[in-house]
Amino acid sequence: MALDKAKGIVSSTPVVVFSKSFCPFCVEVKKLLSDMGASFKAIELDTESDGGEIQSALLEWTGQRTVPNVFIGGVHIGGCDSIVFFDPFARPMISVSHPYLTHILLLMSNFFIDLQRRRPSTGKGSLYLC
Numbered sequence: 001m002a003l004d005k006a007k008g009i010v011s012s013t014p015v016v017v018f019s020k021s022f023c024p025f026c027v028e029v030k031k032l033l034s035d036m037g038a039s040f041k042a043i044e045l046d047t048e049s050d051g052g053e054i055q056s057a058l059l060e061w062t063g064q065r066t067v068p069n070v071f072i073g074g075v076h077i078g079g080c081d082s083i084v085f086f087d088p089f090a091r092p093m094i095s096v097s098h099p100y101l102t103h104i105l106l107l108m109s110n111f112f113i114d115l116q117r118r119r120p121s122t123g124k125g126s127l128y129l130c
Helices: 002-012 024-035 051-062 080-084 099-118
Strands: 015-019 041-044 069-072 075-078
Touching (some): 002 015, 002 051, 015 024
Parallel strands (some): 015 041
Antiparallel strands (some): 015 069, 069 075
């Protein structure tokens, strides 16, 4: 039942973040997506009556139990690190033919390229922490 619900949400919504309202990593991902201008649906598992069951279903489906758990264009992207550490030059593009996924990945690439240009260099490389 919870797995069907999660799959239904993911299949009907271009960008989904399974989240918990108190989780700082979830807050970071949702802020980042908002800053990029991406519209998304956040499912706050700590406020859903079946949130625990949905989280267990996500583990069964994706192999990831932690939040945030992000899907773009029906494709499981991962968690905070997968979004925040996104590097368009180091990470191979996901081979899925979905126009919304391509659009979001392009937005992410442009966002991080612009962010890197604006960040002062520390000389030690740069990390995005969440």
